[in-house]
Amino acid sequence: MSRRKLTRQQRWRVEKIQAERTERASKKDERDSGRLDAGEYGSERPGRVAAHFGRSLEVESVEDDQIRLHRCHLRANLEGLVTGDQVIWRQANDGSGVVVARGERHSVLERPDTHGQLRPVAANIDQILIVVAVEPEPHPNLIDRYLVAAESTGIPPVLVLNKSDLLPDEGGALRDWLRRYDALGYPLIEASARGEHGLDALHGQLANRTSVFVGQSGVGKSSLIDKLLPEETLRIGELSTDTRKGKHTTTTARLYPLPPAENLDVTEAEGSRRGDLIDSPGIREFGLWHLDERELAEGFIEFRPYLGHCRFRDCRHRQEPGCALLGAVERGDIHPQRFASFQRIRDDIAAS
Numbered sequence: 535m536s537r538r539k540l541t542r543q544q545r546w547r548v549e550k551i552q553a554e555r556t557e558r559a560s561k562k563d564e565r566d567s568g569r570l571d572a573g574e575y576g577s578e579r580p581g582r583v584a585a586h587f588g589r590s591l592e593v594e595s596v597e598d599d600q601i602r603l604h605r606c607h608l609r610a611n612l613e614g615l616v617t618g619d620q621v622i623w624r625q626a627n628d629g630s631g632v633v634v635a636r637g638e639r640h641s642v643l644e645r646p647d648t649h650g651q652l653r654p655v656a657a658n659i660d661q662i663l664i665v666v667a668v669e670p671e672p673h674p675n676l677i678d679r680y681l682v683a684a685e686s687t688g689i690p691p692v693l694v695l696n697k698s699d700l701l702p703d704e705g706g707a708l709r710d711w712l713r714r715y716d717a718l719g720y721p722l723i724e725a726s727a728r729g730e731h732g733l734d735a736l737h738g739q740l741a742n743r744t745s746v747f748v749g750q751s752g753v754g755k756s757s758l759i760d761k762l763l764p765e766e767t768l769r770i771g772e773l774s775t776d777t778r779k780g781k782h783t784t785t786t787a788r789l790y791p792l793p794p795a796e797n798l799d800v801t802e803a804e805g806s807r808r809g810d811l812i813d814s815p816g817i818r819e820f821g822l823w824h825l826d827e828r829e830l831a832e833g834f835i836e837f838r839p840y841l842g843h844c845r846f847r848d849c850r851h852r853q854e855p856g857c858a859l860l861g862a863v864e865r866g867d868i869h870p871q872r873f874a875s876f877q878r879i880r881d882d883i884a885a886s
Contacts, residue, residue, distance in 0.1 A: 575624035575632060581606075582658075583619040584789040591615065591633060593623050594789065601791050606631035616642075617787040617812055618657040618744060641689050643746060652824055656746050656787050656812045661739075662691045665749035665758065666712075668700040672750070674711055678875040680748060681720070682822060682833030691720060692739060694747075696754040698724040699731060714869055718836055727757035736762070740792055746812040759813050763790050788813050822879060823886045830883065831859075834876055836868055851876075 581593040584603055593606045606623050608615065612633060615621065620637035641659050644652045664680045666672040677693070684691035693715055701709060716722040723739060725732030736758070739745075747755040792809040822830065831837050831851070837859060845856025854860075862868040 575626050578622050578624055578634065580637075581621050581623050581633075582789065583615055583617050583621060585786055586615060586617055587786065591621075593621060593631060593633065594791075595623075604629065604631045606633050608633050612636060614654060616654045616657050617789050618659060618810075620658060641687060643687060643689065645683075646823070658744055659689050659746050659812065660743035661745050662687075662689050663694050663739075663745050663747050664691055665694045665696050665747055665753045665755050667695070667697040667749075667753040668708065669697065670750055670752050672708070672753075674871055675875045675878055676750070677715070678834070678872065679822060679879060681715075682825070682830060682879065685833040685835065686822075686825060686829060692745075693720055693722045694736065694758070695722065695724045696758055697726055697728070699726040699729050711871070714872075725758065727754050727761050733761060737792075740809045740811065742809055744789075744810040744812065746787075756813065759790065759811055762792060762811065765793070823883050825883065827880060830880055831876065834872060836872070837862075837876070840868075 579595060581595045581604070583591050584594040585592040590605060590607045593604050595602055595604065604623070604625065607630075609632065612635070615633065615636060619639065621633045622635040622637070623631045623633045625631045639657045641657065642654045643656045643659055643662070644654050646652055662680075662684045664677065664684070666677060681691055693712065695709075695712060712722055721739065723732055723735050725736050740762070747759065749755055790811045790813065792811055825833070827850070828841070831841055840858035840862050843858040844851070844854065846854055849857050851857050851859045859868065859873065863870055863873045
């Protein structure tokens, strides 16, 4: 993705705004330091970022088996906190707080910003739930992009087919090619936010994990979460009548504690929760431009046994003799559609 060039006046404006923000943050940090030294904040306590709003955060803490949210702000030396981060914070007398440290992350989900730079959007995620639906009509290449992105982060992906009640009785082509992913070892859950079909299986998959929902706008991520979190109110948009694509309704990544399911026996849940969900802003597709060709190929898990076994070390997996991937496609060990998807993504990255 190429960067848009700024005029001299635009660069001056951006630098001026950044300098003003830095100055305000420095002054606020000086005030916080004074208040900390004066004992106006309580002792350090653990928490987790539930939402991020500029330089302020909602921090979740468990107090007397109850989950409470506190509006906190950041110390100037703490940049880049995202939803899901484990933090250390201190509470003021008025109930607000200040975050003073961030814990180690075991995973980070990133996506490109408007300038093509990778930015973290959520942290400490145990699985990525890739939601597809009958409408808007999904495409295998888009699912492959999500899977490659998940594989590149090391976060296990799970496929969720929403609106499955709209499928024909015989299943149709959509279910047929989704079964190919199931055969590759990717968990597949069929659900419907309308009829509550498959919600028990979804609850079981979410148990005791932190999960993030991703997918095209309009596939029903927020509708599913609304069913899983009946006490929360999410802004759910309808499909555009012209494009049959979804309207973006979620504006910031937010962490929601998942309450115990009424009809499931959960013995490992702590307090009034049994897992966490992160609802992320609607994204049409993941940017994969930061991956090189080897990393892209490794994102297709069935390619891995053949990588490094081509006749030529610099094989591009196009028409070279002795290409291990092409041989696997000819033998039926790799589905031609998946290999074509790899080639398309590779060409898109090269052209970006």
